[in-house]
Each structure stands twice: as C-alpha cells, then as structure tokens.
Amino acid sequence: MDDELNALRRTRMRWNTPLSEPHADLLLDRMALAGGRLVDLGCGWGELLLRALDRAPGLRGTGVDTDVAGLERGRAAAAARGSAAEFTEADAATWDVPVERAFCIGAAHIFGSAKAALEGLARVVRPSGRLLYGDGFWAAPPGAAALDIFGPDLLTLPDLLDAVAGAGWRVLHLSTADQLEWDDFESTSRAGWAEWLAAHPADPRAERVGEWLDRRLREYVRDYRGVLGFTYLVLGR
Numbered sequence: 001m002d003d004e005l006n007a008l009r010r011t012r013m014r015w016n017t018p019l020s021e022p023h024a025d026l027l028l029d030r031m032a033l034a035g036g037r038l039v040d041l042g043c044g045w046g047e048l049l050l051r052a053l054d055r056a057p058g059l060r061g062t063g064v065d066t067d068v069a070g071l072e073r074g075r076a077a078a079a080a081r082g083s084a085a086e087f088t089e090a091d092a093a094t095w096d097v098p099v100e101r102a103f104c105i106g107a108a109h110i111f112g113s114a115k116a117a118l119e120g121l122a123r124v125v126r127p128s129g130r131l132l133y134g135d136g137f138w139a140a141p142p143g144a145a146a147l148d149i150f151g152p153d154l155l156t157l158p159d160l161l162d163a164v165a166g167a168g169w170r171v172l173h174l175s176t177a178d179q180l181e182w183d184d185f186e187s188t189s190r191a192g193w194a195e196w197l198a199a200h201p202a203d204p205r206a207e208r209v210g211e212w213l214d215r216r217l218r219e220y221v222r223d224y225r226g227v228l229g230f231t232y233l234v235l236g237r
C-alpha cells in the first residue's frame, strides 16, 4: 500500500499492543517511575512513553524506532502536549546508553528472539532499574495457520518466564491481555482502513484494502483468537 494509506491504518489505535487504559495505568504504577532516564525500544508512536513522562516530570524519555511515520506521530503528540520526550530513528538493538527504566513492548523481534531481547535489555537497564517487557506467547496450542502467521519461535508463558529468569531478571509484576483488550486491539487495527473504505468505495485501492480487512478479521477469528496471548512483565533484579 502507498504511504497515504499506510499512515491511515493505525490512526484509531491508542498504541500498537492489546492494552486497555486501566491496564496501562497499572503497568506504569508498577514501573515506579521517578527521575533518571527511560528508553522505549521499538516505541511506535510512543503513547505509553508520553504518559510515563507526564507522570514523572523528572524523567527524561527517548523513544527509538525505525518507522518514520510512527516517530512523526510521536513527535507531533509530544509537541501538542508540551512533552520533552525525544524520538530517535535508529535500530533499537544498537541502543547502548544505560537507563533506569526501559520499555520493550511487542518488539522483542528487534533483538532476534525473546531470549536475546531479555539478555540485551539486561545490559541496558541499570541493576537497580526496571524493565516493562511485553511479548506474545502461545496461550493454547497453535494450529498450522497460526504457526504460519507468527512463526515457530513464540514461547509458552512458562517457557518465556524461564527465559526471563535465565537472563537474570526477577518478575515484579505479571499480567496478560484479556479478551476485550485483544478484541479492541484487533478492531482498532482495522478501523482506520475500514473508515477509509466506507468513504472511498470507488477508489482503485478499495478492493485491496477490503481484501486485507477481510483477511485480517478471518485470521484473527479462525486462527489466533484465544491462541495468541500477550503478557506484560515488570522486571527487576
């Protein structure tokens, strides 16, 4: 799809992860935000980063991503809200500045695997610091179609927790996205294009957009609803 449509697709999403407002508040509580430095690796448009900085005025925050459109959205939101958050276009796996707090949500693939991400993040977060780590896991045995979509590397929750412990982290908080959070995530991820399609039924791109919307909904309901889980872990040492 072209840049115009790509920019439209996520406009209805609060953030790019299955997470309600109250759940986000709980996670930020558990991060015990204060002063120092926070980095959000694979930040997307950094909405959670902006909220973290709103809560803790002494905190300096940087979002890192490779997606230029997401970074622009984050910078525009920061400017509109008078936030000092910075957004940097870079490969997050190369971040090497020690921080007191880090977010890595839905972005472990940047490091190659959950294990590599947890080990890499342990080198970035200071020993007294905290990490908010969000990742997918198999909540039920996947069928062939789900394996095809998400690949063979996804872990079960117990195996993910073994990787957490193996990288030297202690779990301070564990929660998982519930069904409403998943359904809202999937619906809002489709809403930007669904609204465009309703307004532009005769556009030459309409057929492809419609096919994408139908496929995404079909795959969700048939292949991974209730099978793909997502966990949020606040980790310390």
Ligand SMILES: C[S@@+](CC[C@H](N)C(=O)[O-])C[C@H]1O[C@@H](n2cnc3c(N)ncnc32)[C@H](O)[C@@H]1O
Binding pocket: 015, 016, 017, 041, 042, 043, 044, 045, 046, 064, 065, 066, 067, 070, 090, 091, 092, 093, 104, 105, 106, 107, 110
């Ligand atoms: C599922 S999204 C999660 C975004 C964000 N953490 C959130 O919760 O809204 C994964 C993000 O990783 C970013 N990404 C992928 N490869 C990257 C890389 N090498 N360095 C930095 N960001 C990357 C994508 O552009 C995308 O914004």
